[in-house]
Amino acid sequence: MKTFKKSFIKKKLLGKASAKETFRESFIKAQSAMEYLMTYGWAILIVAVVLGALYSLGVFNGAAFLGTSCISASGFYCTNPTLSTGGALTVTIGQATGTTFNNAYLYFVPSGTNFSTSDPGTSIGTLNSGQQVTASIPLDVGSPYPAAYTLGTPISGYLYLQFTDIYGTTEVNKIATVLTKVTATSSVVLSQPSSIPSGIVAYVPITLTNSQSSATPSPFQQMIQINEGNYANYVAYNGNIANFEFFTQSGQILPAWIESNNSGTLTVWVKLPNGIPASSSLTIYLGFASKTTNLLSSSGTSGIGEAPQLSSTYAQYDDGASVFGAYDNFAGTSLSSQWTEINSPTLTINNGITMTGNGQVGGIALKTKYSFPAVLEAYSGGTWSYAGFMFVDDINGAPYSYNGWWVPGASSGEAYNGVVADPWGTTGGDAFQYAVKGYGYAVGSSVASTILNNIVSIYSSGSQIGQLINYGSTNSQSTSASLPSTTYNIEIGAANGYSISLHWLRVRAYPPNGVMPSVSFSGLSTA
DSSP: OHHHHHHHHHHHHHHHHHHHHHHHHHHHHHHHHHHHHHHHHHHHHHHHHHHHHHHHTTTTSSGGGOOOEEEEOTTEEEEEEEEETTSEEEEEEEEOSSSOEEEEEEEEEETTSOOOTTSSEEEEEEEOTTOEEEEEEEOOOSTTSOSSOOTTOEEEEEEEEEEEOTTSOEEEEEEEEEEEEEEEOOSOOOOOOSOOOTTOOEEEEEEEEEOSSSOOOSSEEEEEEEEGGGGTTTOOBSSSOBOEEEEOTTOOBOOEEEEEEETTEEEEEEEETTOOOTTEEEEEEEEEOOTTOOOBOSSSSSSBEEOGGGSSSTTTTOOHHHHSSEEEOOOSSSOOTTEEEESOOEEEESSSEEEEBOSSOEEEEESSOEESSEEEEEEOSSOOSSEEEEEEOOTTSOTTSGGGOOOOOSOTTSOOSBOOBOSSOEETTEEEEEEETTEEEEEOGGGGGGSGGGEEEEEEOSSEEEEEETTTEEOTTOEEOOOSOSEEEEEEEEOBTOEEEESEEEEEEOOGGGOOOEEEEOOOEEO
């Protein structure tokens, strides 16, 4: 009995001790758990904060993991696609098909859409087999394009090349798949116009890039060539109707003048009031009204004008005087008051001018001097001999005297008081392109056949005098000369018994270093 009691008491005491031990262990375990949770909870919180920060920076929106690639089709080459904050896609392409592509135009088509000539694109001219070129395409803003081009913004799509083959057939080829994102900054930011002129139903942003280290003159006449096939559903032009005009981001109409319409290409000159700064770009807009709306106008403040011979009524829509520095279309039957006669030439004025020299060299001169650098151009559908036009400054104080007009001859000692454009005149077997005071420079008569659209140009950049062929390339006979003045009169003249016929004459600004700013068309948007 005593043994049982002792055993019972011992068990009870041991139970109490065991209970105390169990409680202590539980407390320790709970404390350890709390410490575990506190330690790893802070770690988890830190990780969550870091993840949140990365998410806010756009790391998980897909762009951060986007690679850059340009996968080309067989026979084509594509590499180095880059996208700028200005929305310009720059890429190097080439072809190795064994033939030449003419009138090539490169388009970007965003993923999920079908090819259209209204897609963003840029002209790359002739692309020979084995040749590589780097082209820049200004993209649009807004669906299906990004709303803004910030660093890291992704884009994907396809490159299409439209060209004319050696048989004259127009082809369109899908040449590459592009995947890239914005990695480069740009001072040019594409934007929608804040105001659109009344009646415009669609428009195309046009980026003009001055790649030179000096600004263009201000104002500046910019040449823009429009491929009508790219806007076949929108453009209408036949000489008596034009449904398009140019305007600024704020909706201001820019004076513009249609020079020609050849093989589906409209050549237009647009006056930029403030020019383009050095190494900079400017965006203007080409707007389309309905195809039945006629925007042709001679006002220079609305619509668009055209060269006098293009309309059925001569000079009906000619606004050249609002576009160029000096201009005359010789409309009507009498000489305008801006000219003065030299040595009584025979003048026939009837929607154009024909001038014949009498006795000594005769002609007409503008009363107002114009400053260099400048380009002097005239249009003639015929040929002329021993005649031409020139900048002239008579240092003897008689700017309108015949001494400014010696007939071009073979002798380099004859005195020339300016620059003579005489592309068809011949003396001693030579065809004179121009002459500088004290010297005559002769080139082969074959040069005459390269004059673009019957337009002949002479220029002076201040110290260099020469002839422009096809708006930009300088004739190899150009020369440096010490000019007596920076301002010159403009004269048209012909030797005794010889004639010159012109439809219009103009003075336009000389582009920096003779390089016309490049032109890139973006995609078409509806107003």
